[in-house]
Amino acid sequence: MKITLFIPCFIDACFPKVGASAVEIFERLGHTIEYPQELTCCGQPAFNSGYWDETREVADKVLVRLKHSEVVVIVSGSCGAMIKNFYPQLYAGTGQEAAAKALAAKTYEFTDFLVSKLGVTDLGARFPHRVTFHDGCHGLRELGIKKQPRQLLAHVQGLELIEMSEAETCCGFGGTFSAKFPMISSAMGENKIGSALETGAEYIVSNDSSCLMHQQGLIDRQKKPLRTLHIAEILNTR
Amino acid sequence: MNDERENILGRIREALRLPAPVPGAHERQSAHPVSEREAAVHIPEWLPSVGVTFEERIALFQKNAAELKAQFVLLDGAEQLASQLREIAAAEGWKKVATHANELAECAANSLGLPVVRTDSGYDVHELESCDAGISTCEALVAQTGSVLVTSKSSGGRALSILPPHHVVIARREQLIADLPAAFALIKAKYGPENYPSLISFITGPSRTGDIERILVLGAHGPKKLTILCV
Amino acid sequence: MSTTPAAAEFKRDATTLTKDLRHRSLIRTALKKYEIARDSKKALFQDWQSARQTAAEIKWDAINHLDTHLADFARNLEARGTRVHWASNAEQAREIILTIVREKKASAIVKSKVMTGEEIHLNEALEKEGFEVVESDLGEFIVQLRKEPPYHFVFPAMHLTRGQISETFAKELGSAPTDSPEELTMIARRVLRGKYVTADIGISGANFGIAETGMISITENEGNARLTCALPKVHIALMGIEKILPKFEDLALFLPMLGTAGAGQTLTGYNSMYGGPRQPGETDGPEEFHVVLLDNKRTTLMADPEQRDALHCMRCGACLNVCPIYKNVGGHTYGTTYQGPIGSVITPHLRGLQQWKHLSFASSLCGGCTQACPVKIDLHHHLLQSRRNAIAQRPVWWEKIAFRALSYLFNHAGLFSLGMKLGRIGQIFHPLVKATRIDPAHAWTQSRELPKVAPETFREWWQHRK
Ligand code: SF4
Numbered sequence: 001m002k003i004t005l006f007i008p009c010f011i012d013a014c015f016p017k018v019g020a021s022a023v024e025i026f027e028r029l030g031h032t033i034e035y036p037q038e039l040t041c042c043g044q045p046a047f048n049s050g051y052w053d054e055t056r057e058v059a060d061k062v063l064v065r066l067k068h069s070e071v072v073v074i075v076s077g078s079c080g081a082m083i084k085n086f087y088p089q090l091y092a093g094t095g096q097e098a099a100a101k102a103l104a105a106k107t108y109e110f111t112d113f114l115v116s117k118l119g120v121t122d123l124g125a126r127f128p129h130r131v132t133f134h135d136g137c138h139g140l141r142e143l144g145i146k147k148q149p150r151q152l153l154a155h156v157q158g159l160e161l162i163e164m165s166e167a168e169t170c171c172g173f174g175g176t177f178s179a180k181f182p183m184i185s186s187a188m189g190e191n192k193i194g195s196a197l198e199t200g201a202e203y204i205v206s207n208d209s210s211c212l213m214h215q216q217g218l219i220d221r222q223k224k225p226l227r228t229l230h231i232a233e234i235l236n237t238r
Numbered sequence: 239m240n241d242e243r244e245n246i247l248g249r250i251r252e253a254l255r256l257p258a259p260v261p262g263a264h265e266r267q268s269a270h271p272v273s274e275r276e277a278a279v280h281i282p283e284w285l286p287s288v289g290v291t292f293e294e295r296i297a298l299f300q301k302n303a304a305e306l307k308a309q310f311v312l313l314d315g316a317e318q319l320a321s322q323l324r325e326i327a328a329a330e331g332w333k334k335v336a337t338h339a340n341e342l343a344e345c346a347a348n349s350l351g352l353p354v355v356r357t358d359s360g361y362d363v364h365e366l367e368s369c370d371a372g373i374s375t376c377e378a379l380v381a382q383t384g385s386v387l388v389t390s391k392s393s394g395g396r397a398l399s400i401l402p403p404h405h406v407v408i409a410r411r412e413q414l415i416a417d418l419p420a421a422f423a424l425i426k427a428k429y430g431p432e433n434y435p436s437l438i439s440f441i442t443g444p445s446r447t448g449d450i451e452r453i454l455v456l457g458a459h460g461p462k463k464l465t466i467l468c469v
Numbered sequence: 470m471s472t473t474p475a476a477a478e479f480k481r482d483a484t485t486l487t488k489d490l491r492h493r494s495l496i497r498t499a500l501k502k503y504e505i506a507r508d509s510k511k512a513l514f515q516d517w518q519s520a521r522q523t524a525a526e527i528k529w530d531a532i533n534h535l536d537t538h539l540a541d542f543a544r545n546l547e548a549r550g551t552r553v554h555w556a557s558n559a560e561q562a563r564e565i566i567l568t569i570v571r572e573k574k575a576s577a578i579v580k581s582k583v584m585t586g587e588e589i590h591l592n593e594a595l596e597k598e599g600f601e602v603v604e605s606d607l608g609e610f611i612v613q614l615r616k617e618p619p620y621h622f623v624f625p626a627m628h629l630t631r632g633q634i635s636e637t638f639a640k641e642l643g644s645a646p647t648d649s650p651e652e653l654t655m656i657a658r659r660v661l662r663g664k665y666v667t668a669d670i671g672i673s674g675a676n677f678g679i680a681e682t683g684m685i686s687i688t689e690n691e692g693n694a695r696l697t698c699a700l701p702k703v704h705i706a707l708m709g710i711e712k713i714l715p716k717f718e719d720l721a722l723f724l725p726m727l728g729t730a731g732a733g734q735t736l737t738g739y740n741s742m743y744g745g746p747r748q749p750g751e752t753d754g755p756e757e758f759h760v761v762l763l764d765n766k767r768t769t770l771m772a773d774p775e776q777r778d779a780l781h782c783m784r785c786g787a788c789l790n791v792c793p794i795y796k797n798v799g800g801h802t803y804g805t806t807y808q809g810p811i812g813s814v815i816t817p818h819l820r821g822l823q824q825w826k827h828l829s830f831a832s833s834l835c836g837g838c839t840q841a842c843p844v845k846i847d848l849h850h851h852l853l854q855s856r857r858n859a860i861a862q863r864p865v866w867w868e869k870i871a872f873r874a875l876s877y878l879f880n881h882a883g884l885f886s887l888g889m890k891l892g893r894i895g896q897i898f899h900p901l902v903k904a905t906r907i908d909p910a911h912a913w914t915q916s917r918e919l920p921k922v923a924p925e926t927f928r929e930w931w932q933h934r935k
Contacts, residue, residue, distance in 0.1 A: 007928075009879065010920070012926050012928055013889050013892070013923065013927075014921060015920075016923045016925060016926050016929075016930050017923075019927040020927065020930055035928075035931055037882055037931070040878075040879045040880075040885045045875065046872040048834065048856070049830075049860070049872065050859060051860055051864070051868065051869065051872045052860075054869070054872040054875070055876075057873075057876040057880065058876050058879045061880055137833070137834070137835035137836055137837070140836075141835070141839070141840055142836065168837070169835075170833045172793065173833065174833025174834060174835070175834075177834070179912040180830055180831075180912070181483065181830075182912050182913065182915060182916055182917075183483055183487040183916075184483055184487055184831065185833070186487070186916040187487035187488075187797040188793045188794075188797060188833070189917075191793070191796075191797075213920045214917065217913070217917030217918045218917050220917075220918035221916060221917055242555040242557050242561065245555075246539075246555050246710065246762070246764045246768065247536050247539065249764065249772075250535050250768055250771065251536050252768075252772070253769075253771035253772035253777075254533060254535070257533075257774060258529070258532075258533055258774040258775075259774070259778075261525035261526045261528070261529040261778065261781075262526075264845075264847040265845065277527065277722075278716075278718060281520075281523065281718075281721055281722050283515060283516065283519075284514060284515055284516040284517070284519045284722075285514060285515065285520070285721070285722070286513035286514055286515065286725075287513075287515050338752070357752050357753065358752050359752065360752070361752070363666055367662070367666060383725070383735050383736045385736055390747075390751050390753075390754060391751065394752065395752035395753040396698065396753050397696075397699040397700060397753050400692050400695040400696055400739075401699070401700075418720075418724065418725060419718060419721040422717055422721050423718065425717075426717060430682070431682070434549075434682060434684070435748070435751070436743060436744050436745045436746065436751060436754050437698070437741060437742070437743055437744075438684075438741065438742040439695065439739055439742070440736060440739070440740040441739060442734075442736040442737065442738055444738075445690070445692040445739075446738050447607045447654055447690055447691050448732075449607040449608035449611070449625070449626050449654075450626070450629075450653055451630065452502045455654040457654070458607055458691035458692065459607075459658060459662075459692040459693040459695075460692020460696070460738075
């Protein structure tokens, strides 16, 4: 299958290993990867801030460029939800509504794509550590992804998954919310990290790097004995 | 203020000119639309299950009552009822009770040999307030929730079941019904559409509050104790 | 964001409270108890999701045909001797109630929980004219003594410890200090008992209004509403026009859903329907029953079809109880009658979008509220829509420029790459200003470390690889 990989802006800039892991995993599974370099961002920051005209300026380009792709895979639940759920709303009642819906239908979040579309759960990975899983809210509630990453982690050799008490509670990132209301955002993050620490895990793992960026920022500032890691990086270990 | 009525209804009609999205449209798992008529049929299938036989339902009522911290006693006949009531009266040192005109309730109350206040035809609130117990009948017992269904017509008015510190309900076995839909159907069949009592109330356990640190305390304003004697 | 006074206050209080670890843990502990109870009661339902869908559909029907339902409701109430009053706004509602109270020359008024009363500032109006008003719900009674607004529209005193409540009682009622919730409850019981027996007027709210039979339904645990509606000679119920349910038997679904979602009880202690004043042949109950129907901008919300479902709300409080924002900033910070997600959705409609839009931005849009809502209100998406509406109406100039620039950047991958290269240089010098006021990333770095631009970005890796 020819997979078009959409790499969100912050993964491109700060977490390239996440994208690289996805590329390597899919290639090992025998698929071809296409990376449209002219796309940089899905437009979510402007969208969530209420600037829908500005969002369409970015999204227009995404719609056109991905029009002929077979499938589109995104290594972030949040950006996945943007294209899958919010593009159709963004273009509702416009001439591009059909195009937005067509794109939404062939777009997948990374773990969902592996499990639901490719039917793969065992990638032969090995990661001998205790981890806890953070469900990014957009992946969980907008896209309904809960089992898929856990099925994938269950097949990782040596990995011990310990669920935290508030796995489904938001960590407080929330995109521009984290900068508009940093005090609330950080308090929420502290609760999250607290409940991760209670599990005794070494890593917080998630399918969303944006949540992890916020959590890692807090962990580093408060010097907590924890690290964050995107699930793709674990699945790409040997 | 009658013109406000027209103003409000007018604004509503104006507002409703644009249609709203169908309910649940935003949910991922697309919801199956149900019409009002269908809903009424299905509601019992969605609410907590209640069992089929009388035994199962009485056991469920018993379990719910215990969880709610209400006393539930299953008795055989009027004699046992009277002696059970005497026992409670003695244990709690009742000096005065209140009841209403009803064969079962009155008979039981009279057997106590205590002063009895009747709420049927005008009573003094202070007098009712000073009673140790209010003894009333009910419309039904609801197995699903452990509730006692009372109305102002069946249970001696509005205050008898709420003002005295101990509410004793006297019920007959055949008054046990399965679930909430059955309770509403019963009231509708018995009183509707013209003669509804001015109060219809589901009493589910003794009065309670969790307003202080979400810690359960019984007897916030209404009865501290609820006893259901079923013959 | 342009800052309104309400927004500034919100930010100020949120900053204080998010730092208050004692407050945070008090609320978390209380809500953890709720969560456990709710989950166990929800599990009893044979099919909670279908129940939710049906509840949403029944409310949809009620709201989208509200004109007929409301007219039926009023007609059926009037047929049995109830006086129905219509109030377009808060002032009219206050005036209607004051007129009744004046006419009766009431000496004492007892109230059970009435959120619409908070909305129209009823107590202040009554007290200004010299009438004594006592809140009878324990939580409301406590916050009334402390002259505070309710902290939560279901659990009004959730933010207080027993120690604080004991102090309040000692100061205001002269009771001996105690740390037993039981004793504290009994102190309130004794004080309030006296009030019920002497009050001339009882004021209540209504959780539902049944169109078919002309009844209001009140849900409570303590029995205070039962007493309020039993003893005084006059009963006034104040309800929002959106509280309508079409049929009597709809309650068979709504009462257990309200109990389960709201308090973790299959049914709350007392669920009572009132269809009129004392009827012929009845022994007690009020001589007069007044129902005051309140619009107060509900029709404005209704005129927005996208967010009309917010009128389905039965004020169960479930969305507050799961809201991580609410748990961290607390109920008073909102500065609204209705706190939490539903408050953030409806307040801009009821009190002005520009003044209250900050509440829609003060959300991570996690969707926990929408998932919890028993009547399927699309809460978090409404917050998103309000952001869009507020910005479309009045954009913030510098944000607009910033997002324009960003769009340009994102649409020119070459520029974007250059930006990342510059970022790599910039981050070498960033420690010099990090977390200070002049740090351009101050909003982030005051509490968090900034992620670093990688030595090799993904696109660089991709290009090198080929
Ligand atoms: S919006 Fe939904 S969850 Fe929130 S109070 Fe209303 S009914 Fe309950």
